[in-house]
Structure formats: structure tokens, C-alpha cells
Amino acid sequence: MLPDNLRDRAVAAAVAAFDADAVTGGNDAHDELTLEIAPAKIASICGFLKYDQGFVRLSTVTAVDRYPAEPRFEVVYHLHSIQRNERVRLKCRVRGEDPVIESVTSVWRSANWYEREVFDLFGIRFTNHPDLRRIMLPDDWEGHPLRKDYPVTGSRV
Amino acid sequence: MSDSDLPGTVLTPAEEGAQAASGPRSMVLNMGPQHPSTHGVLRLLLELDGEMVVSCRPDIGYLHTGIEKEFEVKHYQQGVTLTDRVDYLAPLSMNLGYCLAVEKLLGLEIPGQAQWMRVMLTELTRLNSHLVWLGTHAMDVGAMSVFLYCFREREDILRIFEMFSGQRMMTSYFRIGGLALEPPRGWHPRVKKFIDVFPSRVDEYEDLLTNNRIWIGRTRGIGVISLEDMLDLGVTGPMLRAAGLKIDTRKDAPYTSYEKFDFEVPTRTESDVFARYQVRVEEMRQSARIVTQAMEGMPAGPWKADAPHVVLPDREKMKTQMEALIYHFKIVTEGFRVPEGEVYQVIESPRGELGFYVVSDGTAKPYRVHMRTPSFGNLQATGRMVEGSLIADVIASIGSMDFVLGDTDR
Numbered sequence: 001m002l003p004d005n006l007r008d009r010a011v012a013a014a015v016a017a018f019d020a021d022a023v024t025g026g027n028d029a030h031d032e033l034t035l036e037i038a039p040a041k042i043a044s045i046c047g048f049l050k051y052d053q054g055f056v057r058l059s060t061v062t063a064v065d066r067y068p069a070e071p072r073f074e075v076v077y078h079l080h081s082i083q084r085n086e087r088v089r090l091k092c093r094v095r096g097e098d099p100v101i102e103s104v105t106s107v108w109r110s111a112n113w114y115e116r117e118v119f120d121l122f123g124i125r126f127t128n129h130p131d132l133r134r135i136m137l138p139d140d141w142e143g144h145p146l147r148k149d150y151p152v153t154g155s156r157v
Numbered sequence: 158m159s160d161s162d163l164p165g166t167v168l169t170p171a172e173e174g175a176q177a178a179s180g181p182r183s184m185v186l187n188m189g190p191q192h193p194s195t196h197g198v199l200r201l202l203l204e205l206d207g208e209m210v211v212s213c214r215p216d217i218g219y220l221h222t223g224i225e226k227e228f229e230v231k232h233y234q235q236g237v238t239l240t241d242r243v244d245y246l247a248p249l250s251m252n253l254g255y256c257l258a259v260e261k262l263l264g265l266e267i268p269g270q271a272q273w274m275r276v277m278l279t280e281l282t283r284l285n286s287h288l289v290w291l292g293t294h295a296m297d298v299g300a301m302s303v304f305l306y307c308f309r310e311r312e313d314i315l316r317i318f319e320m321f322s323g324q325r326m327m328t329s330y331f332r333i334g335g336l337a338l339e340p341p342r343g344w345h346p347r348v349k350k351f352i353d354v355f356p357s358r359v360d361e362y363e364d365l366l367t368n369n370r371i372w373i374g375r376t377r378g379i380g381v382i383s384l385e386d387m388l389d390l391g392v393t394g395p396m397l398r399a400a401g402l403k404i405d406t407r408k409d410a411p412y413t414s415y416e417k418f419d420f421e422v423p424t425r426t427e428s429d430v431f432a433r434y435q436v437r438v439e440e441m442r443q444s445a446r447i448v449t450q451a452m453e454g455m456p457a458g459p460w461k462a463d464a465p466h467v468v469l470p471d472r473e474k475m476k477t478q479m480e481a482l483i484y485h486f487k488i489v490t491e492g493f494r495v496p497e498g499e500v501y502q503v504i505e506s507p508r509g510e511l512g513f514y515v516v517s518d519g520t521a522k523p524y525r526v527h528m529r530t531p532s533f534g535n536l537q538a539t540g541r542m543v544e545g546s547l548i549a550d551v552i553a554s555i556g557s558m559d560f561v562l563g564d565t566d567r
Contacts, residue, residue, distance in 0.1 A: 060529035076527075113533065113537050137218065137221065
């Protein structure tokens with residue numbers, strides 16, 4: 001459900017009108033619009049925002065590890081509309097056990113590397129991604145360093 | 158002899174498969190990671206048919222240092238020193254983006270002098286970065302002397318940075334809440350001396366290049382990529398402006414009082430290497446204008462925010478007042494708490510859109526810091542840009558992107 005205080009934000013209202021079930025929450029703290037999206041709907045919402053609402057740019061995709069909370073991961077998308085001079089943040093909560101979410105590379109090709117980076121450093125898999133490999137670390141690296149249960153210092157034994 | 162027998166061309170089985178798939182005419186050439194024209198450790202897997210590039214796959218990560226992880230174990234203020242090391246050719250832009258993000262979370266009001274000082278030094282950083290780009294890019298294409306001229310002026314800028322912060326490159330001069338130190342005595346004549354002559358120096362570079370037939374031959378019509386492709390692939394900054402899109406965060410969403418400055422956003426429409434050169438040269442002139450305005454109109458007053466729980470007290474007060482001493486001790490040992498929340502602060506770095514996504518959980522250390530760095534986004538377009546061109550033009554094309562590998566790999 002879209003929170004009532006976001007009903008007068010045009011983008012939030014449009015997304016809710018497009019697919020009311022997709023929006024599970026949101027806020028506009030610090031004057032930055034955040035919409036929480038059901039993970040299963042992310043690709044269709046992104047397509048709607050790009051082709052219907054003018055968000056032609058995907059600024060970045062990243063993730064936040066909320067360990068030990070469950071669902072553990074937040075996948076965060078920052079979108080930018082040049083025409084409206086507006087930005088919006090989308091968030092999806094993904095479970096900690098075998099985390100997986102649909103790729104948005106079919107909407108923006110730029111998602112390719114950003115999703116590879118999230119896969120590499122957080123271990124979240126993206127389905128329908130054309131080239132899901134590690135990008136920063138060597139292919140034989142063990143673990144995902146940006147997870148909260150990955151140590152900052154120490155050496156492998 | 159197969160390609161894998163050549164020194165330095167070790168291919169993974171997948172890469173060899175790609176080679177076999179495209180037929181007997183093509184060969185895979187491994188450019189980098191130690192090629193001087195890649196300005197750092199970038200590896201390009203070029204599939205060639207004769208001299209034509211069939212496909213190009215960039216391989217990054219050689220300079221990955223885990224800086225985003227490092228943020229999570231440092232106090233907010235300590236994090237400033239990490240930002241310098243990401244884009245090491247534009248350290249003050251990195252400082253600024255991070256400080257603005259944390260200040261937004263804290264709700265701090267930054268005094269006028271600090272804001273204008275930030276504008277002036279960030280624009281000097283843009284000049285510094287563009288000078289390195291111009292010098293090295295021209296050298297890649299064969300114009301050796303431009304490099305020497307550019308580094309002459311860059312040296313002046315680095316000396317100014319040293320005057321302000323004590324450091325030439327890893328300045329860390331912007332801190333959460335204002336500046337690290339009081340602006341030094343005598344900065345005004347020093348900056349004035351530089352910025353008064355700088356436009357004539359830009360004329361010198363243009364004399365060497367703009368009408369140079371070899372330069373034009375190597376850059377005009379080279380590395381062309383459409384605006385639609387660039388937007389889709391995540392390209393930002395001067396490359397978009399060279400394709401005719403008037404986009405600049407300093408104008409579209411002004412931060413740190415850029416709205417008070419008079420400057421133009423230069424654009425070209427050709428979207429080739431030469432257009433990117435023209436855009437950046439014009440940006441240098443515009444940055445010089447901004448520096449002049451900031452220098453002449455510099456407001457008086459405090460240079461750090463009135464927030465004793467965040468900003469270190471003056472040395473004098475720390476030694477004479479009990480309360481200031483307590484604050485000093487608390488900030489240095491424990492840092493300061495930042496209210497729970499998240500912000501995405503975007504600024505215009507010399508290379509394009511620089512975004513800092515900072516998540517706070519209410520403690521003295523950031524829960525998560527993600528840097529949306531322009532070089533990472535821009536590099537994704539490499540393949541699209543060079544496919545179908547000659548291998549010699551790859552050097553000119555990637556030079557025109559102006560990436561920094563520290564900025565890409567973080």
C-alpha cells in the first residue's frame with residue numbers, strides 16, 4: 001500500500017495506479033522519494049517508470065545488508081528523469097537464504113555492471129541477466145565482502 | 158602459433174570459446190591491464206578482424222580495494238580521507254559529495270564562506286582533472302608537448318591545494334561541517350595570480366591542438382556513439398554534453414550555492430572525440446570564471462558550522478574552555494552520532510555524475526556507503542563506442558572518456 005502522505009507525489013501516485021499491489025511502502029524523508037516494491041514486480045515497475053514516466057536513466061543499483069533481520073537484503077535502485085529533473089529510489093527486500101531477484105537489464109543496459117557488482121559483493125543472484133559473473137573480485141574468490149558477516153580484517157587459513 | 162602462446166595473453170576457456178565462435182579470421186588481443194594508454198589497470202579484450210575491432214569487452218577490478226567496506230568501520234569524519242583515494246584526480250569533488258550527503262543526514266547549515274570556498278576549490282579540482290586528461294589524452298594520440306604545458310598549470314593548482322590543506326593530492330580539506338582548517342593567509346593573491354593567467358594558458362593549448370591537422374585527423378568523427386545508447390548504458394558528464402544534452406547537476410539540482418554563480422554549460426552535437434575535447438576545454442574556461450567569481454565575492458564569517466557536537470572546536474578554545482575540551486575529546490574518541498536515515502547526494506564531478514548513497518543506523522559509523530562513480534558508468538559504453546572502428550582509434554576513444562580506474566573499481 002502506498003502511504004497516504006505520498007499520494008500527492010506524481011510518480012508515487014502513477015506507480016500505485018499502474019500496479020497497486022507492487023508498492024509495499026515508501027517515504028520521502030530528506031525530500032527524496034523512496035518506494036518499496038515487491039521483488040517479483042521490479043522489472044515491470046522499472047519498465048513502466050522508464051517508458052511511461054520518463055525515467056530514462058538508471059543512476060545506480062546497489063544493496064544494503066540488514067543482517068540479521070529477515071528479509072535480509074535491500075536491493076536499491078536510483079532512477080533519474082532528465083525531462084522531469086527528478087529522482088526516485090526503489091527498494092526491494094530479498095531473503096537471506098539464496099537471495100534472488102529479477103534483473104532489470106532488459107529495461108536499462110546499464111544495469112548489467114551494477115547488478116554484476118551486487119552479485120559479486122553481496123551474492124544476490126539476478127535472473128535473466130545476460131552475463132552474471134564476478135566483476136571486481138577474481139572468479140575463484142570465496143564469499144561476498146560487503147555482507148555484514150564477512151570480516152573486515154584477517155587472513156585466509 | 159595460437160594467441161595463448163603470446164606472452165601476456167592468457168585467456169580463460171570462456172574467452173577462447175568466444176574467439177572460436179567468431180570464425181578463423183578473427184583474433185583476440187589482450188590490451189592491458191598494464192598498457193600505458195589505459196591510464197591505470199584496465200584490461201580490454203579486443204576481438205579483431207585485421208585492424209577492425211569486432212567486439213570489445215572491458216575487464217575491470219584490478220584496482221578494487223574494498224573502500225565501501227572500509228567506510229563501515231570508520232567514524233563518519235574519518236571516512237573523508239577514504240573518499241580522496243577513490244577518484245585521485247579529483248579528490249575535492251569526492252570530499253564534497255560525501256560531506257554533503259552526511260550533512261544532509263545531520264541537517265547541518267554550512268556557513269557562506271565555507272560554501273564559497275568549497276565551490277572555488279572544487280572548480281580548481283575540475284581544472285586539475287581536466288588538465289591531466291588533456292595532457293595524457295593528447296600524448297596518447299601523439300602530441301607530446303601538450304602534456305608538459307598542462308602539467309605546468311597543474312603544478313600551480315597542486316601548490317594551491319598544498320597551501321590550503323598541506324597536501325597536494327589527498328587533500329581531505331572539506332570536512333563534515335565545513336572545512337578542515339582556516340583558509341590560509343595570502344590565499345587570495347595566490348589564487349588570483351593563477352586564475353588571471355589561466356585563460357591565456359587555455360588559449361595556448363588550443364593553439365597547439367584545435368586547428369592541428371593531425372589532432373583533427375585523429376579525433377574528428379572517431380568514437381561516435383549516439384545519445385540514446387549513452388543514456389541507456391549509464392554514461393554521464395562531458396560525454397553527454399558532447400552529444401548535445403545540456404545536463405549538469407550544478408544547474409539542474411544546485412548544491413553548495415552553485416545557483417549563485419554565473420556560468421554556461423557548454424555543449425556540442427557531434428558526439429565524437431573532438432567534440433568531447435571542445436566541451437572539456439570550454440568547461441575549463443567556465444570553471445575559471447566560477448573560480449574568479451568565488452574569489453572576488455568570498456563572504457566573510459565562519460568557515461565551519463555552528464554544531465559543537467560535530468565540528469571540532471578551535472584550538473584556542475580547546476585549551477582554555479572545559480566544555481570545548483570535552484567536545485574535542487568526545488568527537489575524536491567516539492565520533493558523532495548521525496540520525497537514522499538514508500540519502501543519495503549527487504554532484505557533478507569532472508567526469509560526470511557522482512552519487513553518494515549513505516545509510517545511517519543512528520550510530521557513529523555509516524551502515525553503508527555506496528559510491529555511484531562516473532567512471533564505472535562511462536566505461537560500460539566502451540564496447541559500443543569502439544566496435545567497428547580501427548584498433549588505433551581505440552586509444553583515442555578511451556582517452557576521450559576520461560576515466561580513472563580508482564574511481565571505477567573502488
